[in-house]
Amino acid sequence: MHVVSATLGLCLATQGLFAQTGWTVKPEWVRAHEEFLASDVMAGRGSATRDEQIAATYVASEFMGYGLKFAPGMTGYLQSAEVVSPVLDGHATLHVGSATLSEGAGVLLLSSSGVDVQAKLRKVDAAEIAKAGDLKGAAVLLTGKTTLAAARTARRAGAALVLLPRNAEIDHMVEATGGKTQIGIRLKTGLPGSRTLVAVDSQAATSLAAQEDGAVVELRVHELPQPPRSTYNAIGYLPGSDPKAGTILLTAHLDHLGIGPAVNGDTIYNGANDDAAGTTAVLELAHALAAGPQLKRSVLFVCYGSEEAGELGSEFFGEHTPVPLKDLVANVEFEMIGSQDPKMPKDTLLFTGWSRSNLGPTLAAHGAKLGDDPYPDEHFFERSDNYQLALQGVVAHTAAGYGTVPTYHQPNDDLEHLDLPFMTAAIQSLVEPLRWLASSDFKPEWSAGGQPKR
Template sequence: MKHPVLLAGALAAAALVAAPLPLEAAKPVVCAQCVKANMERLAGDELRGRGCGTEDEHVAARFVADTLKRYGVAPAAGTDGYLQPVQLSTPTAASPPTLQFTSGAQQVALLQGRDMAAMQPPPSLQAPFIRLSDAHASPEAVKGKIVIYDSPIYDAPGVQELLRAGAAAVIAPASDVILTHWDDLSTRPPGRTQIAGVERRAGRPTGVTIFAKADAMAALRKLEPGEARLDAPQGPPRERTTYAVIGVLHGTAPDADRHAVLLSAHYDHLGVRNGVIFHGANDDASGTAAVLEFARILGLGGKPRRTAYFALFGCEEEGGLAAQAFLAHPPMATSDLAANLEFEMIGVDDPKHPGFLMLTGWERSNLGPTLAAHGARIVPDPYPEQNFFTRSDNYQLALQGVVAQTISAWPIPPTYHDPSDDLAHVDLNLMDQVIGSMVAPVTWLLNSDFVPAWNPGLKP
């Protein structure tokens, strides 16, 4: 939960410390041609959207590794060259899940994709169903039941409250945002991907969230309580490989490796869907190109005092899978990382704060205000309701205690997860200015003794 008082204070602080000069005034150290060439390679037709675990993503990984090498960045210890392979095993659906309701002589059947989107359903589930319009029900009323949550709009906190109370499943109306991403949600795997060498934390068991279209909700409203059965037969698991690409520039200070800074981004996107390429130019070829440009600037210049790591992750779009493997087998002790800056979607200017970048979780640490005091044109995240702090690979590191936050321009442009996220809809001039505006603050961080810290009570 965000702290509005802290957020308001952070906004005021940003207004005081951010330099009034326009982005164009940034020092011209950025190689615009390099950024453009890297963007064209990553987001061009040939790599077909760099889908998680595909050969297209593998080609992108090798391109990133070759580029780091060309820029004078060494492979990080513990990786095969620059590539850390990650083996994945993902459940598949043998057929689309179905949900059958029986109430006396009445029956209603919902089909995955057509009527509903069930999130990670078990192979089978049978339970009584009830309909509620209030999420504040007693655990006795909902425990073990399939709850039709008949709220006028999608109420995420209400759904979570019912699941915490023990509901086996909660069916809720699909919001406009959910409908926008319906094809993606309804075709997701029926279970969590297993990552070789990564031990999943055993969390408390939770029920199934099911989004239903308006017609399906209308049909369910006509039913009296009865029995429901969910069938989601699974096929053989899908075996894939992704990569974390990791490079390092060892610093000159005697304790350089003990206070390292990690610059990161994810190089994958959504791949090809129904014959359409989702190029992922802004998300996140732009962030990858930024990290590569920092690697070029730092690798071809004088070495910083602190060690700099560069990590580009695959399969972020399916849950930060390569980042999880990176943390399970890191090339450094995570306690030796002073900070992580993730770069995500920096190719489209945000009308809410044109010419500025945002830092997710700004109020959580002293990193953002300190970088702003050294010239970074960054402001607090103006979209706290979107929980962007938890939605990039930085969060995997933050959970390990590292002060890890994401820098972005506009995280919700019209091109987000849309086929229109291509090179034609990215502002390369803006990218050059964005990267250029961060060169001095990042260089300062790598040559300073500053130790970023979580603010009291706000460490994730």
């Protein structure tokens, strides 16, 4: 009897040890994911490209290897969504009153929603754009000393079309983009955004300035036929023991910028930190949690496509969640965890929207190396995939490394510039806190005024 009791005690002690230190995230596992996802052969995993699909397939195969199941209602690990990315013929025309201006002859279409635009002219001095108020649906002609920053302000104020005289800043932008009209990608089911930006030469600017406010401005574009394109989310599911306990959602995005302008001769934007690092975190947390005892709550592991194109993968996921939104207890997004932020305590990730809910502080109290975001002016909380779900009421935040890392959106965001020991330790610190969250009755809540509104 004494031997049995001792054995039982040893078993209980072993279980307790497992609950605290039973899983080690091995650095070679972390490096292996990065070696593949951020390799040159993946060509930067551009949004809604074959390279993105390969990355999603890799993640799906890892989910399968860890023993994750298909999410409820799914018959595989991949969720696809058709996207629209128009290609224009380069012969747009701009009609204002009796005047007609043509692309290539005084008109340069910098960016476009991909559809025709009709709006009423409103002339605004660029220096006064912040005071212009509601510009919703207007065709704004910027006058005075114009800048691209003023154009962005006009678009945020709702302008359907922004016209500005061509200058050195615009010429630099044209050089950087190779003279191509920038056209966003959107879900096929989504609406075109207000992206249309037109530069005009001095003669065209004079002609436009002579028009009366309220004159009808019409931009006509011509779309070329394109084959269908899709973006891909990789989704794995770890069923919990209590179907009524809810689901934890752990996410990252698996795409990056693909091939872009050369910097020091390098055109591949590998995205090792942004966001192969976050994808690696999701993979290794899936690895750890799937290897342990069954959790009370279910866990969804999702790596989104097309975040860089406007968070399209998470937008589609939010509209087609495998479990009801009301059952999502919390979402932690992992973004750029590949390097230590110098403003954060050693070995600590920043957690966006720290004071908006009690999720971050509670995970930190259970050992997660998380702390308050030191960059409130950057609005990181609103700039990652967590925000799509936060707007729908889910307590959703992002854990990140260096918030303003110099390699951001550069070709040198590669394996050589990762801090793999930091990254490994950060993932390790989250294993047991997330295991606790998925095994407890604790339900995170928004602080007063913390939930964002549409």
